[in-house]
Amino acid sequence: MKTLQGKPSGAFAPVLGEATFAGKPFSSRGRAVLVTDRLGIASFGYRGCIVSGEGRAGSWFPHHVYDVGDVSLLHEGDIVGMDDSGRICVLWEEGSAQNCLFLTERCNCRCIMCPQPPAAKDSQPFLRQAEEVLNLLRGKKISDCCLTGGEPTLAGGDFFRLLRRAALEHPEALISVLTNGRLFSERAFVRKLAGVPSRNVLFCVSLQSELDTLHDAVTGVKGSCAQTQQGLYHLAAHGFAVEIRTVISRYNYRYLPALAEHVGNYFPFCAHCAFMGLELHGHAESNASQLEVFPDEYAPYLKKAVRTLERRGVPVSVYNIPLCLCPEEVRPRACRSISSWKNVYLPACSFCTQKEQCCGFFSTSSTLPEAFIKPFK
Numbered sequence: 001m002k003t004l005q006g007k008p009s010g011a012f013a014p015v016l017g018e019a020t021f022a023g024k025p026f027s028s029r030g031r032a033v034l035v036t037d038r039l040g041i042a043s044f045g046y047r048g049c050i051v052s053g054e055g056r057a058g059s060w061f062p063h064h065v066y067d068v069g070d071v072s073l074l075h076e077g078d079i080v081g082m083d084d085s086g087r088i089c090v091l092w093e094e095g096s097a098q099n100c101l102f103l104t105e106r107c108n109c110r111c112i113m114c115p116q117p118p119a120a121k122d123s124q125p126f127l128r129q130a131e132e133v134l135n136l137l138r139g140k141k142i143s144d145c146c147l148t149g150g151e152p153t154l155a156g157g158d159f160f161r162l163l164r165r166a167a168l169e170h171p172e173a174l175i176s177v178l179t180n181g182r183l184f185s186e187r188a189f190v191r192k193l194a195g196v197p198s199r200n201v202l203f204c205v206s207l208q209s210e211l212d213t214l215h216d217a218v219t220g221v222k223g224s225c226a227q228t229q230q231g232l233y234h235l236a237a238h239g240f241a242v243e244i245r246t247v248i249s250r251y252n253y254r255y256l257p258a259l260a261e262h263v264g265n266y267f268p269f270c271a272h273c274a275f276m277g278l279e280l281h282g283h284a285e286s287n288a289s290q291l292e293v294f295p296d297e298y299a300p301y302l303k304k305a306v307r308t309l310e311r312r313g314v315p316v317s318v319y320n321i322p323l324c325l326c327p328e329e330v331r332p333r334a335c336r337s338i339s340s341w342k343n344v345y346l347p348a349c350s351f352c353t354q355k356e357q358c359c360g361f362f363s364t365s366s367t368l369p370e371a372f373i374k375p376f377k
Helices: 026-031 124-137 157-169 187-193 212-219 224-237 253-266 295-312 328-333
Strands: 003-005 015-020 032-036 048-051 064-066 079-082 087-092 100-102 144-148 174-179 201-206 241-247 272-276 316-319
Touching: 015 048, 015 124, 026 032, 048 079, 079 124, 087 124, 100 124, 124 157, 144 157, 157 174, 157 187, 187 224, 201 224, 212 224, 224 241, 241 253, 253 272, 253 295, 272 295, 295 316, 295 328, 316 328
Parallel strands: 015 032, 032 048, 048 064, 100 144, 144 174, 174 201, 201 241, 241 272, 272 316
Antiparallel strands: 003 087, 015 079, 079 087
C-alpha cells in the first residue's frame, strides 16, 4: 500500500480516519484526519493530523505526524492509518478501483511464487482495521472492494461477516475475494456463505495447472489442486461467480493451452480467466531462477491459451504484462492491472504512444525484462 513517513508527536495508539484537506464541521471531525501545513485552533476535534510542517507540543492538539514529505500523494476522502512510528498508510484511496481490505497474513499454501510470504501473525489487528474502513465507507458510493490476505478465508467467521457487510452495504460495487479456494472444498464451509448476496461477489481463485503434480509443486501442498477445483464447483453451485487466475512461470508456461482446454471443458461456468505476469518479490524473488520465464518463451503458449478460451466463450484477460511484451493478438486482452502505488515505467517507456494503456511494471520486482522492451512509436 501507499505509505508516507514523518515524525510522531509522541506515543499514541494507531489512528485511522478519513483524510481531509478542506476541513470538516466540528461535529464531523471525530472520524477525520486533517492534512495541513501547520497546527492551530482549526486542528481541534480531529481524530488525528498529518502535518507537512513542524509539529506542536501540547496535549490539547490531536495526535499527529509532522514533517511529512509529499502530502500531495494523499487525496480528499482517502482513508489513512498512522501510528507512533511516524508511518502513514493509505488504506483506501479515493477514486481507485484497486482498493483492498487486508484480513490476515496467514495462508494454508506455501506458493513458490508468492510475492508476499505468509506469516503466522495475529490477524485481529488487520480485522479491526478492515472493520473500521468499512465503517468509514458506510453510505459512500464505491465501485470495487477486494478482500485479500494471506488467505482471507482463514479468518473464518470474521471473513464471512466482513464479506457479508461489504456486499450488503455496497450493492453497487463489485466485491472480489482473492483466494486459493481450498477451504471451499468442504461443504460445511461453503454453506457459511448463506446470507451473502451472490449478485455482486466474485471469487478470484488461483489455479496454476490442471495437473495436480504441477499445481501442488507450485503451492507446496499435496492435494491442493483437487481441493481448489472442488472449491470452484461448490462456489458455482451456490450461485457465486468465479474467476480463475494463473501466474505464468517456468513451471507452467508450456501447459497454458492445456489449462485453457481444461477450463473450457470442466469449468464452462467460469466468469473470467486471467493469465498473470510474475512479481519478482518475496518468495518469487528467492526462487527467481526456477520461476522466471521470458516473453519470447511464453508468448506462443499464451497466445494459444487465450485463443482457446475465446473460442470456448470464456472471457479472458492478461494482467501484469506490458503491451510490448504481449503477442500482438493478445494485446487487446492486456489490462492496466498493477496497483498505482507500486506501478512504474522504464525510461524507455517515456515516449511510447501506448503508455497510457499499458500496465507498466512492478516497482517491487527485483529485476525487469528491459532487454525485451520495444516502445510503440
